[in-house]
Amino acid sequence: MTLRRKLLLVALCTLALPIAGWLYVRQMEMLLREGQEQALIASARAVARSLVVTHAPLPQGDAGWYVQQSANPITVDGYGDDWAPLTPWSQPLGGRGKLLLAEDKDWLYLYVDVRSTHRTRADAGDANALAADHLILGLDKGGQQRRYLLASMAPGPVTARPLDPPAQKLPDLIVAQWQEDGSGYRVELRLPRSLALDGLGVGVHDASADAGGDPQSVDIRPLLSYSGVLSKELAQLAPDNVRARVLAPQGWLLARSGRLGATAATVAEQPGWFASMVYRLLLANRLESAEPWTDEAPRLDVPEVKTARNGSPATLWRRGEARGSVVLAAAVPIGPAGNAQGVLLLEQASRAVPLLANRALLGLLTISFGVLLVAGAILLTFATRLSIRLARLRDAAEQAQANDGRLDGQMIGKFPMTEAEDEIGDLARSFERLLEVVGGYTDYLRTLASKLSHELNTPLAIVKSSLDNLEHAALPPDAVPYLARARDGVARLGTLVRAMSEATRMERAIAAAEPEDVDLVEVVRGCADAYRPLAGARRLDCVLPDAPLRLHCAPELIAQALDKLFDNALSFTPETGWLRLSLCASGDGAEIELANQGAPLPAAMHGRLFDSLVSLRDKATPGDAPHLGLGLYVVRLVAERHHGVAVARNLEDGSGVAFVLRLKGMPRQRL
Template sequence: MTLRRKLLLVALCTLALPVAGWLYVRQMEALLREGQAQALIASARAVARSLVVTHAELPQGDAAWYVEQAVNPITVDGYGDDWAPLTPWSQPFGTRGKLLLAGDAGGLYLYAEVRDTRRTRGDAMDGANALAADHLNLVLGNAAGQQRYLLESDAPGAITVRAQGPSVAGLPAEFPAQWQEDGSGFRIELSLPRSLQLQTLGIGAYVAEAGGDRMAVELRPLLDYSSALSTELASLAPERTQARVLSPQGWLLARSGKLDTAPGAHGQPGWFAALVYRSLLATRLEDANLWAQDVPRLDTPEVLRARAGQSVSVWRSGEERGSVVLSAAVPIEQDGKLVGVLLLEQASRAVPLLANRALLGLLLTSFGVLLVAGAILLLFATRLSLRLGRLRNAAERAQLSDGRLDGLFERGRFPMTDAPDEIGDLARSFERLFEAVGGYTDYLRTLASKLSHELNTPLAIVKSSLDNLEHALQERAELPPDAQPYLARARDGVARLGALVRAMSEASRMERAIAAAEPEDVDLREVVRGCADAYRPLAGARRLDCMLPDTPLHLHCAPEPIAQALDKLFDNALSFTPPDGWLRLSLRAVDGGAEIELANQGPPLPAAMQGRLFDSLVSLRDKATPGDAPHLGLGLYVVRLVAERHGGVASARNLDDGDGVAFSVSLRGMPRQRL
């Protein structure tokens, strides 16, 4: 845990008293909300009983067709463009149909869609064929009776709908309609005058492919928004509440009042007071019912529970930011049967932050003092953390992964060594530690070159002494047979020591050369392609594949060290690849640079050696036999130096299929020198 968090936890201990006051206010707020909810439910029950007693026009029956209010003028053309605002509330009929009903001052409009991917057509003038073909059955009913109609057409366009059977007073013998169809089915649109005073409507679709009853219809009464019921509801609903009467299916039948949730309206708390209320005092609120003010059908949770016979209240967020709405839904029952749902909603004005202004002011004052104290402690902890972070960053920058230092002390002293506190003591201890580590690291780095220089003279003396000894023995007589193996072994040991000294000297020169390499803008694709072309003759019977990007890959880098690193990787891979094996050299762009990978067929890497492969004097090759040149394992070390010089890393892994290994070098580019 950080220092800032620890100090903040200490500061939070002073929250005991304000928290007690906050819990008290929350409890009071919960009681007030409960009382307000019970009062609204009681008002809703009283209004519901009044609607029943006054014999208001409430729906009868379990199902009905709802006639929505036309939003835009409707043109009867058989297309559903004019019905787009109403389509979310389409009413299904049968298994394949959807029905939309809308009304305005001009009349009643009907739009039906039937899914039918394989049309069966018949002669519209032949009644038998018309019933066998795909068609729509329509029944209109008024106070005098019911009239059946059949709608069918062989082609899209205008059709004339004629009555079937005896005529009924007040219902038309025929009327026009529009028939349209496509690959998904057919659509019918028609309009009827309001003067018909329709009470019921039946509709059914017959699709010949699916079969079924050719004359079947779903006959239901018609429901729509009632102005008379709305006027009666307005006289019964409480002041400053929005009341809505819904059918048992949730359709809007009447409405009065308006829900005003704008901040500052009619005593509604402003946005800041509402924000504090919702954050500190209010218990959980339901999500706002977006777009629920102007929809023809409501399926909110409280409405569904009221339709099941329960009286329920819900607190929810209003559509306006920071507003709170109380909603109460009660069933309207007549003779023990559900005939509708009454929904009362009001914007909460008494509860949010107005329950107890004195306690709230005290609570805000306490929180203000605590915030100031917490801010002071936070600033102190932040400053302390930043100082420790500077110390940590300096320590991480000073030492690289191989123990070398990056010249931190050449640019200046260790940070915060002049501080008089404990952090200054820690910084000075770090400085002394890194000075000692830096001196020892420099000694180890130059040890190879020193040893190679110092061993050259003793090796030369031993070699010349062996030559002189062999020459002296040959002058006297032929070398004894038993002495020749010992002399050969001595010469072999001198040769091996000489190769070791030369390799150590070469490694030191490579380190200096890599560090002094000058960067330039090059196309890595050409560098890798050139190396691959040079390696193919050396691969012999082995297959060498080169995978390059399609576009040039430019990078600011030193191409010669990169080519030397690839030489080392190829030499290492070639020694482990079978004579008939394969090698794969690939180049790809990565975020911020490039990655070169050389994969080869061969034995997998030992798990214990994967983290040490790129260290100096580490090798996985078999021990050399007498007479063979020794292998110091400096090649992969040089690869690592090249990768680090370019801001990247070198890594090795076993292939997923276990058929070989892959060595990769990531390059991030070198910094550009400023003139």
């Protein structure tokens, strides 16, 4: 992984800053919520105590029938079409029926729906009416109660038969509508509001299921309904900008006042859709749906109301009707714990919490994003500069070494960034000192051959003269072979000394050669013509381009390099083998190849063939005269003098070896 990528990963660690800030903002939002919850619960408790102290008209007991408000008069026909808007809040009646009660300014309406697939029919006036399927209607007013029997043989109007003696202000005659189908029967009737009933009860009796029970039993419960008087009293006690509702223990709506609205300080501050989405996704805890809390619902059957009914306050955060708003609902019991007369519910809409949290979060994200960008840019700049400086060190170290292993003297003493005072400068100075030491050692090795040849000439001359003197002396016969071996060793040493001196002179001659513009086609053709007599029985092919190929070079050096290559190839080519000399243009220069038939090159020698004093010929053609391996070394020097390279490779078909000179030409000298 590059330095820039590593530092980029380090820069990403700064993301911990916005994450920590996000957690802090969430904690702050939770604290703001808790503060609002405590304040609203305190207000609700104060209002609930005031309702108890002022003896507000609250229901007694935890059971009752709720009478809904009907916006339009209901037609009493035994069908439930007019009751459709009120049906979701029907009240269970026994195990098989449901009861709906509604009122308008003149009438109290009653609708009973009983599910029964097996019917036993009788009219209310029949003697066996109590043994058939029937309803018992009970009315209560001022402590007086009266029951009525409702039964019918067929659908249509039905008259209720009183079961109890007459009671003051309770009717003697009640007319109802009876309708039935295969799933059961329905009864609908109405009573004048002027009766001002205190309680009402409906008993459902199934002849097949209630055998042994009291066929005249009825459960009379008090009537609960929305109270305008209680609503006015609640409006005087409830805080501003808060919607208050008084609920019966079962959750029925008894009174309400106020409406949801934002505070005056935040009315003009409408959060945008993006801020609302940020708050909902990143900050707010789970918000409940607003659907069960609608203002039109006559009953709130939610867990918070049940918790308050049992004596414990409860709070809930839900979505508000306005965009970006939330609603806090607090429910507290009215009356002592365990004997609550009802539940007080206060709801307060708030944009303050989302706005404050959004502002804090967006501000934090903006600052964090800016810090992250700046930190990332600084780290990226630093990594880029560091990478460039290291690349300069790498390039300088690579350029300091020539192809032949020598050090470029121009780099010594001029290594880049040695003036820097940081760790990169220390590394550059270490490289510079290393190059100075290696350069000095390389120069010593390069001049070692000439020094040795000069120093060995005198000892060799002494040894040779001593051997000459020994030849004129009388020696035992068994000493003659040893004298011959000594003379042979001196000859070999002399050859080595002359070769080292020749190599030194050759390097100087190659370096001093003068270039000129020549046609390489003529140079190679002339060399090929000169080599044919030397090839003997071997076949020599010459492949040349049709057009002239001009190059600024030293032709005598190229001919000398070809001589060395031909001498080397000839010694490895069988007597009946072949050689091929070819020339072609290559890029901005030329390429000369000499291929010969023979054994392939060992893999280990591919990179060392063109080094000095390296040869394979001793193993290929053993003889008395040693071969010093300077020919291919000269070829490499010639190629490098022409800014090229010398390479050797095995032919693809395995039939022999090819030596290639890739030449780019010598630089032109300015006059």
